[in-house]
Amino acid sequence: MLQFSPLRTVLILLVAICGILFTVPNFFSKEQVAGWPDWLPKQALVLGLDLQGGSHLLLQVNRESIITERLTDLRRDARSVLANDNGIGNIITTDAANNRIVIELTDPSQRDAAAAALQGLQNVITDSFFAGVGVNELEFGQTPDGKLTAGLTEEGINRRMSSLVAQSMEVIRNRVDELGTTEPTIQRQGDDRVLVQVPGFEDSDRLKNIISQTARLTFHMVYPGMSAAQAQAQGLPAGTMILPGQDGGNELIYDDVALGGESLVDAQPSYDQQTNRPVVTFRFDTRGAITFGEITSANVGQRFAVVLDNRVLTAPVIQQPITGGSGQITGNFTVESANDLAVLLRAGALPASLDIVEERSVGPSLGADSVRGGAIAGIIGGISTVVFMLIAYGLFGVFANIALVLNIVMVIGALSLLGATLTLPGIAGIVLTMGMAVDANVLIFERIREEKANGRSNVQSIQAGFSNAMSAILDSNVTTLIAAIVLFFLGSGPVQGFAVTLALGILTTLLTAYFITLFIIGRWYDWVRPKNLKIQLTRFIPDNTKIPFMNWRRIAITASVVLSVASIAWFGIAGLNLGIDFKGGSAIEVQHQGGPADPGVIREVLSGLDLGDVQVQGFGTPEDVLIRIELQPGGDAAQQVATDRVTEALAAENYEVRRIEAVSGTVSGELAMTSAIGLSVAVVCILIYLWFRFEWQFAVGAIVSTLHDVILTIGFFALTGIEFNQTSIAAILTIVGYSLNDTVVVYDRVREFMRKYRKVPIVELLNMSINSTLSRTVLTGPTTLLALLALALFGGEVIQSFVLSMIFGVLIGTYSSIFIAAPILVYLGLKDRPEADKPAAAEKRADGAAV
Missing domain, CATH: 3.30.70 (Alpha-Beta Plaits)
Structure with a gap:
């Protein structure tokens, strides 16, 4: 195994070099990368809206x-x-x-x-x-x-x-392109929705108006001889309708469209030569020009209404025939509104009305803070993991750290190659990968130590360590990979970004932990030929540990049952602090520009807006405040109006809007249902996998252990009042994967010892299994916690609930794999035999197997 064929060596080096090459463009500017030779990779990571600022809109027909x-x-x-x-x-x-x-x-x-x-x-x-x-x-x-x-x-x-969704996407793309923005994302979601993401575009209100406005322009003759008020009193003449005008009044017009906006070929903002006020000039195609000329020639002296989205913009009297095929639209325009109307008319009308069912916008300052916080968290998490491995394994820790660095490089390179979008939760996924990536190397190193302690030679120990550890490594990582795949399909935006980085991290971990670490150790061994194989530098868990975990199983299970019942009860009483992802409404993060924010002043300012339940709380630094607005009666349009009123009122008090999230009741209900289904599907898929890989008792034990962790995590959310949002679902699924990772490592050792020590009582065998994997548990847990603590301190408030629940989950998952998953096998009758059968021999075997 230590002798790599030239082809295998070339493949490993090629993969490592490709990972580095695809990562390099991220450290240079676009201008510098553009000057590189064509054969070099040029694709860099695309920063998500939460990292560079911009607007995210989900529109529904x-x-x-x-x-x-x-x-x-x-x-x-x-x-x-x-x-x-x-x-x-x-x-x-x-x-x-x-x-x-x-x-x-x-x-x-x-x-x-x-x-x-x-x-x-x-x-x-x-x-x-x-x-x-x-x-x-x-x-x-x-x-x-x-x-x-x-x-x-x-x-x-x-x-x-x-069909209308497909047409709408083209119109939206034309409108966004007219704004001059770069790299917009316009995607279809389902049968009736369109996702629009525009990075770097700060004016979300303007973007909403431009994208969601139907912009259906039509021309109608005004009904002569009767005003709109008279028609309302006497009854509408046949074939007429009343529409509101720009000046606040109403107009009575024929409902037949005399001429449609589809005949327009151009529209430009301009100025009226007589009044010098902003107007919009337009020009018809040949057919439209002929029709326009015929209408104006036949109706001189009559009023002609220009209607945009069922509102009369202007209704001037036709003074003379207009045969040139051009005209102008007057109204109470500003320079910006005239330009926006021209953009809308040039891009064409939307074929259907689009409602904004979800809005998320991030200011550039918050994006910069997120990048800074994520980078600091990543650096601290990486350094702490590297130092911890050096202290624990010395030279072999160096080998593991080289593999870890290549692992992260390959994750970033793969994300760059795929053109994936890096979000703040995605950075959290990379940092979490750092903490979890050492798990495979710890399993391998500890296994090498075991084989060496059992009398094998150096080469045999290394070979057996890698081959025997792969079963546990594969099983434990597949369970987490299943959770990541389900997260990708049930989540959206940032949650999908986290799922992608987590999944890529798992795949690259499997590659680097086995092939690259084995390659490095093999080359080192060929060069050095050490007589003594010193794997561990610092021994955190003494050899031949015999902690009687199973003696405490009844106490532990009783305590877990009590805590689980208490969690369910408290959840029933207090419920969860649901974020807007699940209950709808708006969340607005603002920052005061003149010193610490005053929530009292904000409450006083907003109290007069009559918006129902408005919550104001500190968020992050003393200057930051988070405002939550409940769902407004009147639907999505009313919610948008409420958000606009809040931002306008706070702008007058010198508050800068850093982030806006608005979710409709429809989307929040769908998210709740999708999250529940996704969580269930993930758990079922993982347990089916375990059922095939292990005996049925192991699968049932994993079910009980997993439910225990999920229930206690829900209780943690209910007790602490931490906001429960979509990233919380990501945290729960990751906790499930991490907990099952721990459980599978113990189960794998139990399965191995069952084949090796057939006459050892089940309780003693479980103690042996837990003690023999205790070094791995003690080393992997702290590295993951160090990475999470770095995220908690520097990752920012946006992912705070995710990180805190993950820290709790790592602790509770480690506990459950020892005190729930293992003892439950006793009660499931995994191995029904006498408690003592040649105890002296069993003790001797246990001593030899313990690490």
Whole structure:
């Protein structure tokens, strides 16, 4: 095993060099990297919004507006095809509850002719992926009293929504590109949502207005001879509607669109030559110019309304025919609003209304603080892990540290190669990987010591140490990998970033711990040929330890049962301090620019805004404050208005907005359900894996141990009042993986000793197994805790709940693997035999096996 073939050596060196090469671009500017030869990697990590600032919006197609608009169109088309084309008298009403229109004929004898005419309105909506394959959008029928109906099918609505999402993405991309931003992310999520992330764009309100505004521009003739007020009092004339105007009044206009904004080819901000006020000039294509000329020629002296998203921007009197195909839109524009309207018109109208169901924005100053804190946490976590390994293993600690450095380099290189986005939780995943990566090397080194103590030669000890440790290393890391995969699919944004770095860290750990560490030790042994193989420099756990853990099993299990019941009871009484991820609402982090913040002043300022329950609390430094706003009645639009009012009120008090998170009730409910399902799926997948790898008692023992850890962690959240958010789910799944990691190491040793010592009583065998792995437990736990403590001190408040729960989880997971997972095997009848069978021989074997 220590003799590597040339091919294997080349492959190992090639992997290490590639990892370094893909990491290097992250330490140079984009301008410097651009000048490199083409054969060198140039892709660097993309910093997430929480590290460089920017805006994150999750938009959802408004289903109700699509149905309402489609029914309006259907009603208009039905009236046209019946009355105008076929001369069939009718009265049409809308049955919104059943997504249909109802047609009452003035002459019932024309029912068959009317039904045949309505069939011509059928529309087949095709799937963009399968041309020619589509569904009927309409279904026709009649009511019990003989009225005809035309309604929207469920399949047609869903297919139209899917098509509108694809169209909306293109419009959004055009709008964002018009803003001049770099590297925006625009992705489809599910059937009716679009995710937009724009790094470095600080004005989230402006971004929201530009992206979510439908910007449907239409031109209508104003109804002559009657005002909107008169129409409201006397009744609307046929074919008209009332829309609000820019000046606060209303306008009575024809509902037929005289000309649509789709004919526009250009729109630019400009200034009115007479008033010098900002306006928007527009230009039609040839067909639009002809139509515009015909309309203005036929209606000189009449008013012509320019309507944007069902609001009349302006309604001037046509003074003379306009045949040039261009015009201008006047209104109460500022320079910025005129520019934004021009951007919207150039990019085109959204085909459907989009609601903002989730908003997250981070200011550049907070992003810089997060990068600084994450870097400090990473450096301290790395240095503490390196020093700890040097103290524990000396020269072999140097080998482990070389593998650790290559491990982190390969994680960063892989993230760069994939073009992955690095988030603050992603940095936490890398720091956590540092703490957990030494686990594999500790298992290997301790196994080498065991083999050496059992009388094997140096080479045999090294070979046996690596081969015998791999079973525990593989099983323990696969369980954590399963948790990371589930996290990736159930999470979003930062949680996915954490899952990616954790998964990559596990894979690179398996590679570096076995192949690279073995390669380094093999080369060293060939060069030095030491007579004595000194593995450990400092012995934290004495050899031949015989701690009677099983003697305390009843006390430990009783204490765990009491704590578990107390955790469930307290959870039922106090509940969890749910973050906005799960209960909806808005969270706004602000920083006072003139010294320490005054929460009392903030409460007084916000009390007059009538926003319901508003919580104000210190957050991080004395200058920082976190404000939480409950879900507002009136839906997502009202929530956005509330957030805007808070930021405007605090800006007047010299507070800078550093972060905004707004989650709708719809998304929060979905997150809660998805998180519960994801947690269950992860646990089930892990336990199925253990069931196949071990006997059924081990899987059941892992179930009990895992439930114990999850229940106590939930109790920890309930007792401390730490905010429970989406990163808390990530913490619980990571705790599950870490706890099972510990449990599997002990179980693997139990399984090995069951084959090796067939006549040793189960209680004694469990004691032997725990004691023989105690060195690994004592060494791995502190390294992970050191990394987590560095994150707790320097990682920032945003991941505080994640880190604190992880620290608790590491401690409770270590405890449960010894005092819950192992003793439960006794009660499951793993090995039903007499307690004593040749005790002297058993004791001798135990002495030889203990480390």
